[in-house]
Amino acid sequence: MMRVSQRNEISPNADGVSNATRWECKLPSNGELRPVTALQLANIKADLHRYLRKKKTLVSPEFSAVVADVGAFTSAVVRYGFEKAFSQLPNVVPALSGRPFIEMAETIAEHHLRFVQGSQRALIRKSLLEAYIHAAGPEHVFGPLGQTRLVRALRRSAPRNFAAMLFSLHLFNVMAMAIQDEVRTKMPDVASFELYMLGVETICQGVVKTAVESEEKTEVDEAWAKAVAMAIDAQLLHIPLNPNQRQESTHVSGHKE
Numbered sequence: 001m002m003r004v005s006q007r008n009e010i011s012p013n014a015d016g017v018s019n020a021t022r023w024e025c026k027l028p029s030n031g032e033l034r035p036v037t038a039l040q041l042a043n044i045k046a047d048l049h050r051y052l053r054k055k056k057t058l059v060s061p062e063f064s065a066v067v068a069d070v071g072a073f074t075s076a077v078v079r080y081g082f083e084k085a086f087s088q089l090p091n092v093v094p095a096l097s098g099r100p101f102i103e104m105a106e107t108i109a110e111h112h113l114r115f116v117q118g119s120q121r122a123l124i125r126k127s128l129l130e131a132y133i134h135a136a137g138p139e140h141v142f143g144p145l146g147q148t149r150l151v152r153a154l155r156r157s158a159p160r161n162f163a164a165m166l167f168s169l170h171l172f173n174v175m176a177m178a179i180q181d182e183v184r185t186k187m188p189d190v191a192s193f194e195l196y197m198l199g200v201e202t203i204c205q206g207v208v209k210t211a212v213e214s215e216e217k218t219e220v221d222e223a224w225a226k227a228v229a230m231a232i233d234a235q236l237l238h239i240p241l242n243p244n245q246r247q248e249s250t251h252v253s254g255h256k257e
Contacts, residue, residue: 036199044199048236051179057233058174063124064225065115067163070128071220073108074159082151101148102141105132123177127170135162163220164212167228172204207235
């Protein structure tokens with residue numbers, strides 16, 4: 001079984017945008033790290049255009065409202081501190097402040113989800129929890145807030161970068177739900193499937209990075225989120241395949257459809 005290593009930071013680079021994830025795959029046969037190559041990513045991106053060709057949008061309007069709400073909350077954390085920002089949320093039980101961070105994260109996620117109804121709710125909740133857990137440090141989420149790195153991470157990287165990370169996580173979750181069943185049937189083994197999905201996540205990181213960089217506005221509000229969502233759609237849904245491109249794509253495993 002292939003072991004996967006993710007190196008992901010939300011600290012800003014020179015452009016003020018969070019660094020892209022670097023994915024590496026450790027194969028047990030020789031223990032060497034095997035990166036997803038540029039050619040493999042190009043083939044996967046071509047596949048994605050086909051898999052997603054019937055979709056009109058990848059990011060729902062409800063998610064843009066959630067991102068704006070996340071921006072307001074994380075900005076309040078940076079400005080006033082976590083305890084004060086958290087206490088201002090409606091229906092917050094004071095005793096929660098001493099509970100494990102994961103319980104606080106679930107409360108925050110439910111607050112953001114007040115904009116969302118129906119089938120999108122579970123997927124957006126998953127993305128929200130992943131973002132807060134990643135920023136806090138997965139190894140610390142069952143301890144108190146003070147043991148996490150959430151506040152330090154937000155102050156160091158700014159709410160815009162946290163929102164970009166949330167976009168990346170959610171875009172991958174949307175894509176995985178849309179394509180993974182079909183992709184799984186075309187992969188010769190589990191390791192190839194995992195490597196392929198790593199390529200998809202790397203593409204999501206790059207697409208979001210480009211979309212965020214194209215938006216000059218720095219305040220994370222609903223207009224900013226909608227602009228980023230439109231830029232994501234432009235990259236993944238509205239660019240036709242090269243007519244000279246082979247219809248059979250070679251996957252990261254070397255397997256052809």
